[in-house]
Amino acid sequence: MxxxxxxxxxxxxxxxxxxxxxxxxxxxxxxxxxxxxxxxxxxxxxxxxxxxxxxxxxxxxxxxxxxxxxxxxxxxxxxxxxxxxxxxxxxxxxxxxxxxxxxxxxxxxxxxxxxxxxxxxxxxxxxxxxxxxxxxxxxxxxxxxxxxxxxxxxxxxxxxxxxxxxxxxxxxxxxxxxxxxxxxxxxxxxxxxxxxxxxxxxxxxxxxxxxxxxxxxxxxxxxxxxxxxxxxxxxxxxxxxxxxxxxxxxxxxKENNNHGILLNKINEAMKELGSKSKWLKLKEAPDGTEILKGKRIVMVDDLRNILTSYVPDLIVSTNDHAGFVLHEQQSIEELAEQIIEKAPEVILMDRKLANGINGADVTRSILQKYPKTKVVGFSSEGDATDFLKAGAVGFVKKDTWEAAGSIKQIAELLKSLEK
The missing domain is CATH 3.40.50.150 (Vaccinia Virus protein VP39)
Known part of the structure; x- marks a missing residue:
């Protein structure tokens, strides 16, 4: 031959x-x-x-x-x-x-x-x-x-x-x-x-x-x-x-090469958020989250440990289209601009942010300028009322211990919006 x-x-x-x-x-x-x-x-x-x-x-x-x-x-x-x-x-x-x-x-x-x-x-x-x-x-x-x-x-x-x-x-x-x-x-x-x-x-x-x-x-x-x-x-x-x-x-x-890229992205995001943890093995995307693949999703929270707990699942589920914003001292307007700079299609907005700022108010500020952006209220406390009044497309209860279940609910919410 x-x-x-x-x-x-x-x-x-x-x-x-x-x-x-x-x-x-x-x-x-x-x-x-x-x-x-x-x-x-x-x-x-x-x-x-x-x-x-x-x-x-x-x-x-x-x-x-x-x-x-x-x-x-x-x-x-x-x-x-x-x-x-x-x-x-x-x-x-x-x-x-x-x-x-x-x-x-x-x-x-x-x-x-x-x-x-x-x-x-x-x-x-x-x-x-x-x-x-x-x-x-x-x-x-x-x-x-x-x-x-x-x-x-x-x-x-x-x-x-x-x-x-x-x-x-x-x-x-x-x-x-x-x-x-x-x-x-x-x-x-x-x-x-x-x-x-x-x-x-x-x-x-x-x-x-x-x-x-x-x-x-x-x-x-x-x-x-x-x-x-x-x-x-x-x-x-x-x-x-x-x-x-x-x-x-x-x-x-060749599919492993994408695994390696995602693993690097997870560790880069963890480092940017101040975490010293290093992931050595890639997690599988939670079942039922296929709709998230390729979507630009930005998660906003005032607690580093909450953000870092969601980093691996969100990066894998979106195939490296996830971003994370930590709220510390920014004003509502400054936070809104920081989020929009990441060009999100979907924003996962916490309710109780730093310095008494309410995520519903940040949602309102963003949607006044960028009305096509989808904001999902994402909090471990309260209900959807204030977020829906501010223009959010829905609300998902945030599990602070297990990210996969909450991400699956986000996927189900977005899927329902496309029907």
């Missing part, structure tokens, strides 16, 4: 760096030269017929025959050392080989690691190193092809694979060769396209790769077809037979 890519030339990493000394002397190599260089390293590793020990990130690991070895392939240590670990996360590693990366990340602070390898020798090797490092409670290894060994419902914060980035024509290869070659990139394609099904909310895929030895255009293609956004998060120079470059790419569901 991708035969034309096998014929292309690949620049050495030095050729890609115009300011480097080697730029003038290194010449472009055929892609097959790099594949052949990998084959030579692999053949050298096959000469090891007895178990031996290697050091990865300062720790000793046992290596069995017929297993992808950190002694010969240096990307294992690079990826183990530079893995962008989030402490407490649960990780799935595909193709662990010796288990060096899985074990390193467990020791660095991962909560749980599951390793899956198609190679029975690699499974035995990883298991031996799990026992060596006394990590049976944190690291598990299973045999299987990619996700086939997963149990129903198992999901992870991070899924990682030091992919076999050597593209070769389709054909039968050994289990060991599957660690470095991927015929027609079929395994890599499946790894990327099925990953989302096994990710937790806001999860990510980490792809160990080499733009020297692999075909990045195919990784981009698979990610695009899977609605994943790809970005480079680590790169380093290394050496096999030829100079090479290794990278870690992160792929996240």
């Amino acid at each position: 991708y035969k034309e890519l096998l014929k292309t030339k690949t620049m050495s990493i030095y050729d890609q760096m115009p300011n480097g000394k080697e730029h003038e002397t290194k010449k472009a190599l055929e892609y097959k030269d790099y594949v052949e260089g990998t084959r030579k390293v692999l053949e050298d590793s096959k000469k090891e017929e007895e178990p031996y020990t290697v050091t990865v990130c300062g720790r000793e690991f046992k290596v069995l025959p017929n297993v992808f070895s950190p002694k010969y392939f240096f990307d294992t240590e690079l990826f183990a050392e530079n893995f962008p670990l989030v402490e407490g996360e649960e990780i799935l590693e595909i193709g662990p080989g010796t288990g060096a990366i899985s074990i390193t990340e467990a020791l660095r602070g991962a909560e749980k690691v599951l390793a899956i390898d198609i190679n029975p020798a690699a499974v035995a090797n990883t298991r031996a190193n799990i026992e060596k490092h006394k990590l049976n409670e944190k690291v598990e290894v299973r045999q299987g092809d990619l996700y086939d060994a997963l149990k129903e419902g198992e999901k992870f914060d991070t899924i990682f694979w030091n992919t076999p980035f050597g593209l070769i024509e389709e054909g039968e290869i050994s289990d060991l060769e599957k660690a470095v070659y991927d015929p027609d990139y079929k395994a890599t394609e499946r790894f990327i396209k099925e990953a989302k099904s096994h990710l937790k909310e806001n999860g990510r895929v980490l792809i160990g790769f080499s733009t020297t030895l692999g075909k990045l255009e195919l990784i981009h293609k698979f990610c695009e077809e899977s609605n994943l956004e790809l970005r480079l998060i680590f790169e380093a120079k290394s050496q096999e037979v030829h100079p090479v470059k290794f990278e870690i790419f992160e792929a996240k569901p």
Whole structure:
């Protein structure tokens, strides 16, 4: 399927760096030269017929025959050392080989690691190193092809694979060769396209790769077809037979990017309101609030803690179209102008504001100048009478403990106005 890519030339990493000394002397190599260089390293590793020990990130690991070895392939240590670990996360590693990366990340602070390898020798090797490092409670290894060994419902914060980035024509290869070659990139394609099904909310895929030895255009293609956004998060120079470059790419569901934006907006709003709280996980919008999405809603209150308690739900429900105004010393006219500066479609107005100011009076002041603005009386006390007299479209009782229920009532009120 991708035969034309096998014929292309690949620049050495030095050729890609115009300011480097080697730029003038290194010449472009055929892609097959790099594949052949990998084959030579692999053949050298096959000469090891007895178990031996290697050091990865300062720790000793046992290596069995017929297993992808950190002694010969240096990307294992690079990826183990530079893995962008989030402490407490649960990780799935595909193709662990010796288990060096899985074990390193467990020791660095991962909560749980599951390793899956198609190679029975690699499974035995990883298991031996799990026992060596006394990590049976944190690291598990299973045999299987990619996700086939997963149990129903198992999901992870991070899924990682030091992919076999050597593209070769389709054909039968050994289990060991599957660690470095991927015929027609079929395994890599499946790894990327099925990953989302096994990710937790806001999860990510980490792809160990080499733009020297692999075909990045195919990784981009698979990610695009899977609605994943790809970005480079680590790169380093290394050496096999030829100079090479290794990278870690992160792929996240594109919908997660909006989650990240909303999470940042929540924390920015909290900070502006003087709160030191920081949200680490996004809340779901309350059920039945779809009508609020995209509406510019401004909430007005004289209590910071009330405003901050509504920040997450309102920002998520409106998809980052919510604003917040804290009333302290402003006059009615000053407060009205501050609110209108945010160009609201809907204003949620508290009744008892600072210095004895009544929200109904602020409502009246706003509607005299901006009669098309919808104001909703939003208070934990009293009824709708004074707000309706001032021109508000309705009144919702404000729950000072649980924002979601009140926001749902606001949505129901606005929905009724559109009938």
